[in-house]
Structure formats: C-alpha cells, structure tokens
Amino acid sequence: MxxxxxxxxxxxxxxxxxxxxxxxELTQALRYLRDTPTSLASLTDxxxxxxxxxITKSPLQDITTEKLVDNLENYLGLHSVQQILRSLSLISARSWSELKAVVKSGIQQKPELKEKLIDALVMQQACDxxxxxxxxxxxxxxxxxxxxxxxxxxxxxxxxxxxxxxxxxxxxxxxxxxxxxxxxxxxxxxxxxxxxxxxxxxxSQDIGSENFNSALKEQFPDADKIVAVKxxxxxxxxxxxxxxxxxxxxxxxxxxxxxxxxxxxxxxxxxxxxxxxxxxxxxxGMVSGLLLDAPINMFPLTTKVYADKSGAIKRLGFVTDTDSVKRETMKAGVDLRDELFHKSGASAIDHKMSIFEVAIQWHGDEVVGGVKGSKPEIHIPGTYRDYVNLNPRTDYIVVKGVRTFADANFIVSKINSYRT
Incomplete structure (x- = not known):
C-alpha cells in the first residue's frame, strides 16, 4: 500500500x-490506511x-411551491400524491388539475406537505x-x-x-x-x-393516406401511409x-x-x-481485482415468483404443453391466481405452465419499515422468443411502486429468496 x-x-x-x-471516524481510518502498511483483510476488519x-450530498435547493406544484405531474404519480395528502389528513382530488390546487392550499395549511412531496420526489429519482x-x-x-x-x-x-x-x-x-x-x-x-x-x-407516428394533405398526396401518390419520426x-x-x-x-x-x-x-x-x-x-479505478460478472438471470425465477403467496400476481405470460402461448393481466387489485377464468384454465391443464413473464405486487404495510399505501411491484419481462432460446436470460426487472428505501430492500430480499 x-x-x-x-x-x-x-x-x-x-x-x-x-x-x-x-x-x-472515517478520516482517521483513511489516515491509518495511508500511513500504515496493511493487507486487504485487515482493511475490511x-x-x-x-x-x-x-456521504457527500448535493444540497437540495430552496424549491418554490409554484415550481414544485407546476411540475408535479411530470415527477410523481397521482396515487403517490393522493396518499401523501391523506397521510396529513388533507383532502385529495381525482384529477391533476384539481390536485395541484389542493396541494397549493395544503402547503399553506401544513408546510410539512412540501417537505413530504420533495422527499417523495427524491425517492422517485433514486428507486422508483x-x-x-x-x-x-x-x-x-x-x-x-x-x-x-x-x-x-x-x-x-x-x-x-x-x-x-x-x-x-x-x-x-x-x-x-x-x-x-x-x-x-x-x-x-x-x-x-x-x-x-x-x-x-x-x-414514430403512422399517418394514413386519408389524412394526407395535397402536398403529400402529390409526393406519395401510391402510399397507404407514411411514418413520421421525431x-x-x-x-x-x-x-x-x-x-x-x-x-x-x-x-x-x-x-x-x-x-x-x-x-x-x-x-x-x-x-x-x-x-x-x-x-x-x-x-x-478504485477497487483492484473486482470484476463485475453478468447480472443475476431473472428468467429462472419466474416460477418461484408465481408460487409466492405473499403478494398478488398482476401479469403472467406462459406456454402450455401444447405450445399455446397465453398472456393474462389483472388491472384491479385482485390476485390473478384467484381470478375465476385463470383458475379454471390452470386447472384444465393441470397447472403445467412454462412461465416466461410475471409481475407481482405487495402492499407497503406488509414491508418492515414500509408505509401504508405503497405498493412495491416487480415485473420480470419476457417473450415466447425468450422461452424457446437454448439459454434464456432476462438481465433486469422493472420495479415500480417504491415509496421507501425499505420497499427497495424488501424487493432485494424477495429476489434472494427466489434464488435459493
């Protein structure tokens, strides 16, 4: 060293x-490392x-209420803002136009609302x-x-x-x-x-010939459509x-x-x-000898996700023994496995499904350190083409509904449980 x-x-x-x-404490540790020969083992000890x-932090600027509210729709989901308002016993709204007015009024009544919205925004940028x-x-x-x-x-x-x-x-x-x-x-x-x-x-946007103006009709007389790319x-x-x-x-x-x-x-x-x-x-450049391998392959975890009773299955893509490709999605807060059509179909094929895509959602109050109203969800994307590959891989999952660091950590614990 x-x-x-x-x-x-x-x-x-x-x-x-x-x-x-x-x-x-850390400064003393670094000085010790700088001045004293040591091994990697003693370093970690x-x-x-x-x-x-x-942690070095970029200090959050003094964000004005107007700037925050005017851009709220671009940053946070409607559901997240509604939950924050309810947590402070403030009235909510069902549309963004109404919600913005409610938020402005709410910040005047309870200034901590602004802090909660900024905290939610920071969480969104980091995790959701x-x-x-x-x-x-x-x-x-x-x-x-x-x-x-x-x-x-x-x-x-x-x-x-x-x-x-x-x-x-x-x-x-x-x-x-x-x-x-x-x-x-x-x-x-x-x-x-x-x-x-x-x-x-x-x-890209398809423009059918029925919507051509005179110049387009003259330039593309035989075209059924043109594709506009921006x-x-x-x-x-x-x-x-x-x-x-x-x-x-x-x-x-x-x-x-x-x-x-x-x-x-x-x-x-x-x-x-x-x-x-x-x-x-x-x-x-900082940690000698560390090589990042390929990410965890999520494709083999789909079956265990489907079998997890702790959450609600929201989406499923699978192949039957007869090579019939199926996709099912639940829009409401119902577990797909409890839906009558799915239960009947799964029973008819003796639950013999080769799953290539699945999404599961939990509730935040089930998460240690979570908050009521959050709904952390993971989606392992996939297609039939992935299924027929000799060595199928899915290198990432889509994560949404994360409201706290505890939600994000809960997802990690779930992934590790599926890997065992």
Whole structure:
C-alpha cells in the first residue's frame, strides 16, 4: 500500500482519492490506511464502513411551491400524491388539475406537505420506475465497494444544482449525454449515486393516406401511409446502488414517468449498458481485482415468483404443453391466481405452465419499515422468443411502486429468496 499525498492506494493498482468532507471516524481510518502498511483483510476488519461513511450530498435547493406544484405531474404519480395528502389528513382530488390546487392550499395549511412531496420526489429519482439489474459482489469486496461509491463527489453543474427538479429545455440541449452524479446518499441498507443526463428518444407516428394533405398526396401518390419520426430529448435519473446487507450492486436505469415516450427494450438495454460501463469504470479505478460478472438471470425465477403467496400476481405470460402461448393481466387489485377464468384454465391443464413473464405486487404495510399505501411491484419481462432460446436470460426487472428505501430492500430480499 502506498500514497502519493493526494491518492490513497488501497491495494496494488487502485488509487482512491481521499474526500475532503468526511467525518472524523472515517478520516482517521483513511489516515491509518495511508500511513500504515496493511493487507486487504485487515482493511475490511478495521473499517466499519456502515458507521464511518460520511456521504457527500448535493444540497437540495430552496424549491418554490409554484415550481414544485407546476411540475408535479411530470415527477410523481397521482396515487403517490393522493396518499401523501391523506397521510396529513388533507383532502385529495381525482384529477391533476384539481390536485395541484389542493396541494397549493395544503402547503399553506401544513408546510410539512412540501417537505413530504420533495422527499417523495427524491425517492422517485433514486428507486422508483427503474429497470434494475443485480450484480453479486464477493464478500471480501463489500466494504471497499461501499467506500468507493460513497467517495464520489458531486461536481458543480447546472444539472446538479437543479436536482431534484429537471433542468430547462435550453440547458438540456447543451447537455453532452454523459452520466453525471447529482446526489450521493446513504440509507440503513447501503449507499448509492443518482446520475442524470440527456437521453434522445425517437417517436414514430403512422399517418394514413386519408389524412394526407395535397402536398403529400402529390409526393406519395401510391402510399397507404407514411411514418413520421421525431427525436425528443428527456432528462433521465439512473442510480447505482450498493446493498451491503445483500452484497448486491443494483443498477437502476430510469424508465421515466412520461406517457409521450415509451421506451423500447433496446432503449432500456442501452440504459443498462451505459450504467454498467459507468459502474465498471468507477469501481475498477478504485477497487483492484473486482470484476463485475453478468447480472443475476431473472428468467429462472419466474416460477418461484408465481408460487409466492405473499403478494398478488398482476401479469403472467406462459406456454402450455401444447405450445399455446397465453398472456393474462389483472388491472384491479385482485390476485390473478384467484381470478375465476385463470383458475379454471390452470386447472384444465393441470397447472403445467412454462412461465416466461410475471409481475407481482405487495402492499407497503406488509414491508418492515414500509408505509401504508405503497405498493412495491416487480415485473420480470419476457417473450415466447425468450422461452424457446437454448439459454434464456432476462438481465433486469422493472420495479415500480417504491415509496421507501425499505420497499427497495424488501424487493432485494424477495429476489434472494427466489434464488435459493
């Protein structure tokens, strides 16, 4: 172990910048490492990272009520805002136009409503509506990975200053599209980095010949339709999170709460790939010897998810013994397995189903540390094409309905239970 005065070399080949705003316990630990030759084993023995970490935070700006409320629909789900209002014994509403007026009035009555909305927004950016892949971290690297993630600094930038709100359209145009830290945080289960950037998506629209104007009819006289393609820029919030209790590195790619942009599987794959590249570069430069393997394959877990009675099955895709492909979805708060049509059909085929897609939802009051009204849900996506592959893989799950860090940790515990 060596030091060049600014960088601490933890193990041969890996230099870790010593942050300037750490608490005294961690500072003493780093000084010990800098000044005293030691092995990796004694390093992980001497530092209790869970207690010693001091997380650098991008301070939340003083968000005005008007700015928060005007953009509320773009950030939080209607159900989430309704639940927050009810938790403070405030009246709610069924539409966004009514809800915004209710929120403005509610903040005047109870200023803590604004704080709760901002907290919910921060939680949304970190945990909710994400395509999440999970990577196993060997036990010998757990404390080093946590220390590496916690040492990331949030640089001064327009995108970081605006957090947890988005930058304006003109600022977004100037963004280079690279992942940038906007917040480093810690909870009781681990620590993470929220990363933001500009993503460009394409939206296509079919225009039938009956809607052609005279110029289009003249230019495309024999066309039945034309396809209009438009590129749109959106700001995304991805998260790299390390759950030290489970020893899992979570790569949470943003799905976005935007009805005008529905991401394709290829676009989500790009989000996950870019996040893995960022993570690999970050950790390889700080933790020598750590190689991130392929994420946990979710495809083999579908059968165990379907068999889990603790939640309600909301979606199912499967193949019967006669190669009949079926897809079923429940819109209301009913478990698909209890629905009469599904029960009759499953019984008729003696429950012989090869499942390639499944979604399950829980209730937050069933989660230790959860909150009433939250409904954490996971969806293992898949198609019949995945099923017929020789080595089927699903590298990520879609996570939504997360209102607390406890919800996110509950999902991890469920995944680990399915793996056993």
């Amino acid at each position: 060596t030091t060049d005065g600014k960088n601490l070399v933890i193990v041969p080949g890996a230099s870790l910048p010593v942050p300037q705003n750490l608490d005294s 001497r530092i209790d990272v869970g207690k010693a970490l001091a 509506l994400k395509a999440v892949s999970y990577h196993v971290v060997p036990a010998s690297f757990v404390k080093l990975v946590e220390l590496a993630i916690s040492s990331v600094r949030v640089p001064d930038s327009e995108i970081a200053v605006a957090y947890p709100l988005r930058i304006n359209e003109e600022q977004l145009k100037q963004d280079n599209g690279e992942l940038k830290p906007v917040r480093v945080f810690q909870d009781e289960y681990g620590c993470g980095i929220v990363l933001s950037r500009k993503r460009v998506f394409t939206i 590129s749109v820029a959106r700001q995304t919030f991805d998260t790299l999170y390390f759950n030290r209790e489970a020893g899992l590195l979570e790569m949470r790619a943003d799905i976005m709460r935007d009805a005008t942009v529905v991401q394709t599987s290829k676009q989500m794959d790009k989000s996950n790939t870019d996040l893995k590249i960022y993570s690999s570069r970050l950790l390889s």
